[in-house]
Amino acid sequence: MIIGTAKSKGLHGKEPNLSHGEHHHPHARTAGRRLLWVILFNAIITLTEYVAGLLSGSLALVSDAGHNFSDVLALILGYAGEKVVERQPTARYSFGLRRAEVLIALVNALSLVAIGAYVVIEAVDRFRNPAEIDAGILLPVALVGLFGNLFSVLILRRDRNRNLNLRAAFLHLAFDTLSSIAVVGVGVVLLFQPWVWLDLVVSLLIVVMMVWGSIGVINESLRVILQAAPSGLDPEKVHEAILAVPNVREAHGLHVWSVNSNEVFLSCHVCVSNGDATDTDQVIVAINKALEESFGIRHTTVQVETANLCRHRNGAGCCP
Ligand SMILES: [Zn+2]
Ligand SMILES: [Zn+2]
Ligand SMILES: [Zn+2]
Incomplete structure (x- = not known):
């Protein structure tokens, strides 16, 4: 019933x-x-x-x-x-x-x-x-x-x-x-x-x-x-939103998943310009703000990189 x-x-x-x-x-x-x-x-x-x-x-x-x-x-x-x-x-x-x-x-x-x-x-x-x-x-x-x-x-x-x-x-x-x-x-x-x-x-x-x-x-x-991205959320759009944040040159290793029906988690690496000019905390704050406002994502782990810390599967360095 x-x-x-x-x-x-x-x-x-x-x-x-x-x-x-x-x-x-x-x-x-x-x-x-x-x-x-x-x-x-x-x-x-x-x-x-x-x-x-x-x-x-x-x-x-x-x-x-x-x-x-x-x-x-x-x-x-x-x-x-x-x-x-x-x-x-x-x-x-x-x-x-x-x-x-x-x-x-x-x-x-x-x-x-x-x-x-x-x-x-x-x-x-x-x-x-x-x-x-x-x-x-x-x-x-x-x-x-x-x-x-x-x-x-x-x-x-x-x-x-x-x-x-x-x-x-x-x-x-x-x-x-x-x-x-x-x-x-x-x-x-x-x-x-x-x-x-x-x-x-x-x-x-x-x-x-x-x-x-x-x-x-x-x-x-x-x-x-199976940790797939939530059905109501387009991972491509999330990727674009991260790239749209000022000073973000590239974003990779993006994972979006949920632990239950309503709590979404996200982790990703972003590449920022090298040098003192970029305040990495500001970048993280801006990414979190964009993710919460556009997608309601509140649990995030963002790794900020300025050099080639990790490599893509094809061997290319991740930060251009
Ligand atoms: Zn029933
Ligand atoms: Zn923290
Ligand atoms: Zn990386």
């Missing part, structure tokens, strides 16, 4: 650290308690749906339960993870555990894909050997699931504009309501028609929706883990 931990959903958030102000917000604690209730509530509904799915023989209910299971997991890990992630860095763990957010999101997205594969295999099997579905069990439980969704939408509605993560969670929830309506629809139809295939069609639709959402999260987490 609801995904996104504040953390895992933040993968799509481009604005740096929007959630930060949250901790000083007077209502943040109430929001945290509301979130706990949503977690508990959704966990109960997930379990009910799964058991009822097995009892009634409805695969649509089982796959909806699978999706909800991963949502609940995301919420719990996000809730607990937030405490871990904000632990103070140590000398050894100098980044703290901030990247744990990305690992959690990746594990969760992969588990959704696994659940999706299970449902597809099961659907193929049932397509070959159609079994009966007890609409008398399916319909009431599907209705409970739908009301659970609507209830969560109402609870989170108040907080949805607080930050990007909560907004993403709210949108996800609204989207989940659609799949709940589809499962209720299956129950209603099965009361009147023995169209067991409809159950399979709806379960496959739910799988498509789940996997579709997971692929984006998997891509983004792999990008962070």
Whole structure:
């Protein structure tokens, strides 16, 4: 029903650290308690749906339960993870555990894909050997699931504009309501028609929706883990911005990466004119200012060179 931990959903958030102000917000604690209730509530509904799915023989209910299971997991890990992630860095763990957010999101997205594969295999099997579905069990439980969704939408509605993560969670929830309506629809139809295939069609639709959402999260987490430059940031433009700083003749060894969804790091070497005329501190200050203003990059390591301290891979000296 609801995904996104504040953390895992933040993968799509481009604005740096929007959630930060949250901790000083007077209502943040109430929001945290509301979130706990949503977690508990959704966990109960997930379990009910799964058991009822097995009892009634409805695969649509089982796959909806699978999706909800991963949502609940995301919420719990996000809730607990937030405490871990904000632990103070140590000398050894100098980044703290901030990247744990990305690992959690990746594990969760992969588990959704696994659940999706299970449902597809099961659907193929049932397509070959159609079994009966007890609409008398399916319909009431599907209705409970739908009301659970609507209830969560109402609870989170108040907080949805607080930050990007909560907004993403709210949108996800609204989207989940659609799949709940589809499962209720299956129950209603099965009361009147023995169209067991409809159950399979709806379960496959739910799988498509789940996997579709997971692929984006998997891509983004792999990008962070493989230290690629953030998707919303063009490394060429960053390079140009550094070159545009007065007294910078050349820039090389540029690395831009992020530790989690919103903290970007940068390191590079720049060549400045030789001699006392160039104040290297001024160059560093100017580069940092440009990087923060244009790209929101605040963690930088800039090595200033006046001579050929390092060589490019082709053997040419780096400073012209
Ligand atoms: Zn969901
Ligand atoms: Zn310093
Ligand atoms: Zn260099």
